[in-house]
Amino acid sequence: MIGFSALKSGALAAAVGLAALSAPAIAQNVIRVGVLVPISGPASYFGVQGKEGVALALEQINRGNGINGIKLDVQFEDSACSPLQATNTVKRVLEQFKPHIVVGEECSDASLAIAPILEQAKVPMLNAGSAANQLTESGYKYVFRIFPNAAQQGVPLGRNAYTKLGARTAVLLHVKTNAGVDNADGFAKEFEAAGGKILARIDFAQDVNDFTPIATRIAALGKVDVLPTFALEGQQVRLSQALAQARVVKGGGGTGIQMGSIWLPWGFEAKAGQASQGYIRIVQFDPTEKRKMVTDFIDAFRAKYGADKTPTHINAHAYDTMLLIAEAVRRGARDSESIRDRFSKMRDVEVTTGKITFDAKGQNSDMSVIHFVETQADLSWKGLNW
Amino acid sequence: MSRRVADALSRPVRWPAFLGALVVIALLPMVLGTPYWRGILVVCAMNVLLAMSLNLVIGYTGQLSLGQSGFFAIGAYVTTVLLKSYGWNFWLAGVAAVLAAGLVGLLLAAFAARLRGHYLGIASLGFAVIVYQILINWESVTKGVRGIYGIMPPPPIRLPGLPEISFGNQATLFYLVAGIALCVYVILDNLVRSPIGETLRAIREDEISAASLGVNGARWKAFSFGVSAAIAGLAGCFYPGFVGTLVPDAFGIVESFTMLAMVIVGGMGTMIGPVIGAVVLTFLPEVLRGFGDFRLIVYGLALTLVVLFMPGGILQAWQILTARLRGTEASESTGGGR
């Protein structure tokens, strides 16, 4: 671990000039928001959905008089989920767009790479998609995250598996990325501390397509109670189907229960079919919720993007980031410093995914954003109230 | 001495060009004076080093190598691990990283001694995949996919009587990397004009024929791979300190192909060609940001078109163009004289 002081003094003194650039003194009625998302490469999975959410929120916020006469101005940049590209892009945005706040990135690698630059430039960073604990554990003052970090997801998952499901054995399945490793570690720590046993930890690259050999291996391990799974939608559909085929999980007539954290969007069940039956997972955005904020969001989303579409948690996260910025502006924020200040004082601010309260580290500490649901035989969700 | 012999003995005067390059390097961070563009300049200088290194193997020795990203990775990781886990001084760690990359290059040369053409290409590709996989799986040393964060730029240089040179500033970092790239260019330029260059080109053209002149093909290919890998490792030294973050994904095999594209697009087998290629292919994606989502489509199209219509690279296309322009001017003047 590198101390923050060291970072501050040396590593990215590169961005020294940025502070001056990004603090315009002129009275203004625009708050500029730089949005860094991956738009190219496989990670554009996040970027495309993120853009949808931001665009929708922007339309609503800027309608009419904006927020007491102030409007949000957004610029998207492709940071490609890569540390190098993200650092280049964040510098570009900082100097060409001079944002008051930057939203992004989705991938933990890239978020961790840009955080020190924004810290140096004293521009707040609002993150809604990276799970790596380190992001809010490094002592940054300008980093805020509404996404539950890996510990916040992994701990309740591990605890509930042991206490609520009575699970004693688990097989960890995760994609080999920063977030996948962090999630799996979080679960393992809690589950083993409670007395559970990890039978196997199976990681796989992001380009693995065929999961039958993995399912076969798990089937040969004997009785497995839970299978915490951390991977993206595309791979999880195939993984669940393979597990069902190998009769490991309930969906295929087995006894194992797949568990997951916030990786899968609404609509996963429809894609995976019967294989997903019995899957228990954390969702942060539940489109079946009857809260007005949620129903309004869904209606607006469908009006803009098509009646057959339901927003995913990624859409919702991006939408929420704009709501929070608007809220900060409503509370009087006019520049980077005041946005940071308003963020740090936010308590119980309602957004589509739940309520937001930033702790001293900038992490949302309100666990109301974590809902457990179980997939039923008809592929609908049942809330578990854990 | 006959005029023919005199021609053969005429030495090209190169110092004005190098002086010009020095001036350009000195001015660039002032012309492109913002942190973003200076950052791109640093990336560009690293890419120039990488393209030159690959060009030595492909352009001068005629060996298809698709594994250059592996050496780049070794340079970056060895530097960083020595720096962060063992507390080495950056400069010392850098030297160790260059040596490590060079040694691994010799290892790959063992394959080059036996394989030709695409076989060697895929073998070196396989090498790059293996390096990448080791970075991901050897977690105790490389931290695996979690990556290494908070990496410092090179420490400041304190020379007696001079103000301290700090590399936290992107302009000085650019001066450092570009200065090193220029030194490497000069040395490589000397090398390829020397009898060693004649030997490497002989291997490129025809290995059996070269052997009939006393050239030990395996040995010189090893030399070429070793030097090339060391230069790629040298470029790798500066990468982590610049980005501040080191993850294995930065060294996927795609990077090898990008380097290859730089060499081909610029003009392989020439010294300046790959430099042009590196500059063009570093700046092109940035300039194309205006195209938004269509950026990479335009990039792919441009790459294909350059290869199709400039088979000798941008350098040769430029030479043909200027020759043609001069040619038409010359004919015009003679026409006027008649």
Added chain:
Amino acid sequence: MSDFLALILQQSINGIYLGCLYVLVALGLTLIYGVMNQINFAHADFVTVGAFAAFFSATRLFTKWMGMSDGTGYVLSIFMALAAGALLGLLVNAAVFAPLRNRSDELRPLIATIGVSVLLENAQLILFGPIPFQFDSPFAQNTIRFGKIFFSEQSVLVVIVAALAIGGLYSFMKFTFLGKALRAVSQDRETAGLMGINENFLIALTIVIASALAGMAGALLGPVIVLTPFAGASVIVKAFAIVIIGGFGNMEGTIIAGILVGIIEAFTVQYLGSGVIDLVVFVLLLFMLVVKPTGLIAERREENV
């Protein structure tokens, strides 16, 4: 059957099935290499295009609009993918391979096809987006079981189609005039020219056949992989390894190597961990190149001094 034997058998079946998928992708690569000593780097993207062609014809054109059953629609969509691949092959040959052919150069076509690959990948990204498509072949979710052993109907289909494709290609090369001409070109261009065979036509034909194979592979992979514009890229590097292990341009070698890699992959997952699949495959590749540089089935080409 003991549990252990069942496990071994099951993983072998998994591996063979996976291997057949690889063979379908690698065959086209090896065919192009065999005839013209070129690598088509965009080959994997042809697979993706084939998969999307099959997806849209199976889930929209044949079923929703023409009212066919899912099964018929899917089987017909394989031919659509084949046609899409062939068309793409025709285009890429005209745009890249034909203009660059006479320069007897192995690098430029490679780079040009890298450009094509970037182009195709991103064009598909604009058209289809990055969110995985759910391509359900009616066969993928039906499982056949013999005691503890199981496999999907789709895997049976894959093996059958792979066998048919290999058989078809084989008899084409062995028994038809064009096939013989292709082999002649692959062995010696000048002689083939003397035989009065139009080399340009033959090379175009090779690329079209190889690309059609890639498209067809896409139709078969679509229902089992994660269908995004990047789907093909996930198999291309392994396909290169297979082509080399089998001996560049050698069809039998490619088939054996493909199935071998599939089986190795399944057992790597079982005994070493799925995270090291690529490591195992590529260490094997380098090992092969050391002990048998010409591939599993060596074709001796003495250098004439």
Added chain:
Amino acid sequence: MSALLEAKELRKSFGGVKAVQGISLSIPEHSIYAVIGPNGAGKSTMMNLLSGTYQPDAGELLFAGRQLAGLPAHQRVRLGLARTFQKIRLFKQLSLLDNVLAGFHIHHKVPAWQYLIPGAAFWRDWTHCREQGMALLEFVGLADLAMQRAGSLAYGQQRMLEIARAMATGPRLFMLDEPAAGLNSVEVGFLLQRLKDMRERGITVVVVEHNMDLVMKVADHVFVMDRGEYLFEGAPREVQNNPKVIEAYLGGEFTGGLDS
């Protein structure tokens, strides 16, 4: 005259084909030695065995009393063996001068660091090699074209360039594989003169030839092979009149004039 190169019972086969079956020969110093035989006689294989491109399956090779067996081609060059190829193998993309300069590979005496940063020794070597290279191009009549690309030369000129390039290695024994193939009569005449000049300079010349005419005009000693085996050897005149040789040539595909 002492033997410079001696071969004893050399054997080489490819697969099942016995290309060279127990050939022994002894090449005297300062002579022009010709190896002839009809197509498929194993002449080129013999040449490749002597030069080290192939290693023999059995037999002994002695060069100036030194064992050559196992020594790869590039090391034999350092002992003073040079060769040309039947199918011309020039560095086609390089200039004529650069082709010849590559031939000086084993003769550079420059401290290693000077290849990176040239110093006095480097430039001395540089000048010396270029002067020598131009002299060699002059020797084969190509000095005017020194800066042209080797690939652009006419066929006969390419043969001569290959000779100049091999000469640059400074051979004691120079082996030419069918040097007259494809040359017109003027070029053959020039080649003959150059071969004799080489002998004058103290180089031992081995010519593997199909063209009897050329051989009869320059060779001091002729060695005849047929189907990988020894057939006959002796002075040109003896060879010309030997019935076995005539039969081998007539029975083969020989088309050149025996009687010329």
